[in-house]
Amino acid sequence: MGLTKSPMSVEDHGDDTPPLPSYIARHVNLGFNSADVAALISSIDSSQKLQTSSAPHLPAELVLQVLEYVPIDHVLDWRLICRGFRDAIDGRILFHYLQRTQLIGYLGSRHSRHMENLIEEHYEQIHLLRASFQRIEKASGCEPGAQRPLPVWSGTHAIFQIEDKWFSSFRRLGGAAARGGDTIEDADTQWLSTLDRLGLRRTEEGFGTLRWCIKLDHSVLDMDFPLESGRNTFDVDVRLNTKSIRVSWKDMLFRFLKTETTLRRMMEEKRDSLFTFGHAEDCLRAVRRQRLQSTLNPDNNIDRHLRWSLRLLHPLFGKPRHQHHVPLEDVESDAINLLLLLRREAAMTSRQLAYLRQLALDYEAMDTDIQELDQDFDDFKSHLSLPGFELSHSLPALSPRTLPRNPISWPDDLMAMVEEQVGKWKLQKNTIEQMKTLLSASNIRLTLPEDSFDDLGSDF
Incomplete structure (x- = not known):
């Protein structure tokens, strides 16, 4: 497949060489010239001519772009197809892998x-x-003034x-x-x-x-x-x-x-x-x-x-x-x-990672919220305790307080439990805040002596 003309040209290769198309021109900055690209495309086209299946013939330029999206655990299989694929993978593709x-x-x-x-x-x-x-x-041969710099x-x-x-x-x-x-x-x-x-x-x-x-x-x-x-x-x-x-x-x-x-x-x-x-x-x-x-x-x-x-x-x-x-x-x-x-x-996708990290933060906030409520309830019970009689009731534990710090390590069943508990906590958050306010006010009142309001001079 010949090279088509394009108004975009990265470097001048002489009057007899047509400009590179836009989807190929970007590779010139990586060390290719028009002869390299022509040889690469010719090799890919030749490999398709040998096929006996009824699969459609794809332009070499398109195949070259598809090659960039091949999963890394399959790319070495593609490297065996032809010399053009081998050269592209050993150079440009591998360099893109390196950057990631x-x-x-x-x-x-x-x-x-x-x-x-x-x-x-x-x-x-x-x-x-x-x-x-x-x-x-920098590889040797890339010194300033060289006629043809080596690829990056x-x-x-x-x-x-x-x-x-x-x-x-x-x-x-x-x-x-x-x-x-x-x-x-x-x-x-x-x-x-x-x-x-x-x-x-x-x-x-x-x-x-x-x-x-x-x-x-x-x-x-x-x-x-x-x-x-x-x-x-x-x-x-x-x-x-x-x-x-x-x-x-x-x-x-x-x-x-x-x-x-x-x-x-x-x-x-x-x-x-x-x-x-x-x-x-x-x-x-x-x-x-x-x-x-x-x-x-x-x-x-x-x-x-x-x-x-x-x-x-x-x-x-x-x-x-x-x-x-x-x-x-x-x-x-x-x-x-x-x-x-x-x-x-x-x-995981970036959205999945963000969700897990937010879930871990929500769990920490829930755990802190419940601990504060539990402490207020303990204080309230202490004021109601009589000598020889202790109230043993306590708030039920909503979830374990010893989770792995990294939420990515949570097994699926543990993550489902955390999601369920955090969901309940969010639905009951207003009720929990009201309970904390009521208990806090009650604890303040219970700390005062019984006759603390007797000298206020009130008629009641």
Whole structure:
């Protein structure tokens, strides 16, 4: 399919080359010229001529735009169709993925060392830190004056910026601010080992510990399997002092896409199987174990022991469970619980997330309201108590007061209960306010002595 003329032209390629159409011209800024685009479209058109089905022939330009909306767990299948798709996915599409990618660091579970000393609110503030894509390091050949600059995705390494909000919280909770330090490296000694593991400068205590993961669209997975010094399959450098992460981005994303594709296929194959933990959880555990085992060296004594330990984990897909317990079970369960929570969050729309957060706020307001009413009622009972006789009646508890702070982690049955209780509270809010006013006024009156109004000089 030839290129059609358009009044929009991004750069002049000579009198013999027609201007690029508007839907293609935007790619010139990313490093394509008209010859590149023509070759790409020609390749896509050629792949359609070989088809024997009755499916209609789509213009290559339209197919190229459709490619941008292919789900990430299917895009590698499209990459096998033709050279044009391969080149588009390896360049422009992968670059767009990179711009949507977020890296998430994990300090440890609620019951891990140092974290167990934090209250729930403080733990939620620092146990996860997020880094967003900032830029790709300039590739060689992009110097000013070059006849043809390389595409923006030609650089091998990308820079991600860690959010400042996390650093502020950690400096305060980790003791750096109290010690007068300007960086998180000035934190209390007890936190330094945690920071070293976050910066990938210290060996993890358990093989396969989740420390960094990748979030892209609806998916969240480990950054690498495992993410340890000497075992990495791509270059990653966490620089906490500069609040940045430098990573070999193409290798990272291709490995991520391959794992997500494998997970999607396994979930389709195992849809009708029996499950040990659940459909999604069994498949995620299985894929993760496969990736971890593939990194082990059978000629290494330590790796042989790790392979043996991985085989002792609870069997999946409905097989009988083992009676013994191995340390790697805790490591795996901690990683899986976090990944499932983050994947659930990633699959939600912004409206669903906003609804859950508002529901959590409403629940806190309801709980505070009921506690205040309960306290007023306790005060009222205390005034009516006689020696040797105590009123034992109390207001019924409307809902538990110990919910997970993050509403995304609420199971469906718990969320339904909270919705029901909050709905009742909103309908009865005026009545509750009237009860609080009446009890408060009664308590004030009951605190006064019986003869407090005798000297007012009234005729009554």
